[in-house]
Amino acid sequence: MTTLPDEVKTFIVQQLACFDAPSAVVSAVKDEFAVAVTRQAVEAYDPNKVQGQRLSEELKALFAATRERFLADQAAIGVSHRMVRLRRLDxxxxxxxxxxxxxxxxxxxxxxARECGDAFTNKRQNEVSGKDGQPLLAGGIAVTFIDGPGKPS
Known part of the structure; x- marks a missing residue:
């Protein structure tokens, strides 16, 4: 197999760091760069795999930095936003x-409807406390137990 250009290597490392499957990376490389690579060749750019242990320190550092950014910034992923999900569902x-x-x-x-918070049901939220979270009745409820018909215990 021929040596891949640096931009293709960088692309592969970044895709793998974002948890893309090697087979998905193969098709992405083919679509993006018109370069045919095998799944095994892609796995060689993942430092967590046995084949990726020989990866250059520069690409290992890129993998680690990309993975850290990916895990820390979920806002960069479109479907993490409710409005994006609703638009796609629409x-x-x-x-x-x-x-x-x-x-x-x-x-x-x-x-x-689930995305909007159970908007498809007719459920109602009943408040079980008084104003500002205080008890409903200040004095409580007095309960008298009756042992028999009309006799307090």
């Missing part, structure tokens, strides 16, 4: 309805 619902797949559309609508 597109899927419209497509499912256009194709006549009402069962899928109903499931997607239910998922969208």
């Amino acid at each position: 597109r899927m619902v419209n497509k499912a309805e256009a194709q006549g797949n009402m069962s899928l559309a109903a499931n997607l609508l239910e998922q969208a």
Whole structure:
């Protein structure tokens, strides 16, 4: 196999650091750079794999930095935002309805309602405390137990 250009190596290391599967990285490299690589060649750029132990220190450092940034910044991932998820669900619902797949559309609508916080149910939240979290009754409730008909115990 020929030596890969540095930008392809960097791309592979960054994709692996973001937990992409080697097979997904293979297809991404083919789409992005029009370069054919094997899954085994991609695994050689993962320092956590046996084949990646011989990886250069520069690429190991890039892998570690990319993984750390990836784990720390979930805001960079689109689907971590509720509005992005709702927009995607909206597109899927419209497509499912256009194709006549009402069962899928109903499931997607239910998922969208879950994203909004149980908006698809008629549940109500009942407050079980008084104003500002205080007890409902200041003095409590007096309970008298009766042993028999009309006799207090």
